[in-house]
Amino acid sequence: MKGFVILVAFLEFVIVTSLTKRKAVSLSLNAPNKIPIRGFLLDDNYDKVSPSKLKSIEKVMKSQQYQLNKMIAVSKDNSNSVSAIKSDLTDLSKAVTGLQKALRKQANPANGGYIGCYKDDGVRHLKHKVSSLGSSITLAKCREHCKGYKYTGLQYSTYCLCGNVLENKKYPKVADSECNMACAGEKTRKCGGGWRNSIYLVKP
Template sequence: MQFFHLLVLLEVGHVAVADQNHVTLTLNGGKDVPIRGFLLSENTACDNAKMDDTRIMNKLNSIENRIEQLDKLGGKMDGLKNNLDSSAKRFTALETSINEVKKAVTDLQFSSVPGTGYIGCYTDCGSRMLNAKYIKNIRDLTLAKCKSICKGYKYLGLQYAQECWCGNKMDTVRNHRAPDTECKMPCSGDKNRMCGGGCRNSVYYV
């Protein structure tokens, strides 16, 4: 529907049509009396306004739906983050347990035989840690054999899979404790025991 003005002039009786939307009716009278009315048409301003309102409401509903979807997605992302955090904590706990098992295995691997105490893995390059007596290139080296070689000494060192070193004191100023895993060469006569490594002594009490 389209708005139009019907203007009544109460002065001289006259009717004039300005265009299809405006009609002036002049009557005898002393003042203008505005008369409002509506004309029907297929494409009117009111219909357009209603259509605009509908489009705006549809847009608002679409925005609200999008916000709801984003809220749901945010909730899912929070849940996923919590799951990842929980998984990371479980992984850390598992890693800690594995490291503890590895340490226990290492301790067993490097444990001493009855009557002989394992002291540790030490560096032994340049200045020898135990230099009172030594024998190299022993093809069947075992802890028991090195103990026999070092009888009468306080310490023995198994090195490079086939060397036996003896001494009464350990030079720990120039030679330091190393991780047990660095003494990783099996003895030439006992594959189940580690006999030091390159520049590494597996040191025991005799």
């Protein structure tokens, strides 16, 4: 494409120069002889050009113009294709970012504050402020209830427990599936199970 632009510029220069000197301009058509182009003949050579040669020149010029138009169209299409690909990549990047956030949220239900499901018993893993919040229990309320402590545990759908010590061999972490009871006031969240605590950080 760059070479073609240079060629066109050169032809324009030759034409302008010839007009200034009042000389005929010729175009080579891959033949041993040069044929004058109609429209740029300013001397007696015009009378020597046959109509058939003029038609031949016009045909070649139209063919070249058609090829040029195709090249321009392809160039525009390529440019549009690159823009479309960049747009698709941007959309894909946004989708991947959204998916990553969703996966992190699933892995960490409390926006970074969920620790896991832990075993409990009557002696209690989290020993402070053991209270039933009844049907109004939510994670937010348990966190408020345990304000000042490091951990809050949700148990048996309605109970909140508070504490500062997590690691205890007597109360190991178990599979999340064992904390299988929904919170009474927040059905989309698990609130432990029978002697099972869903433990969260009070400050995620």
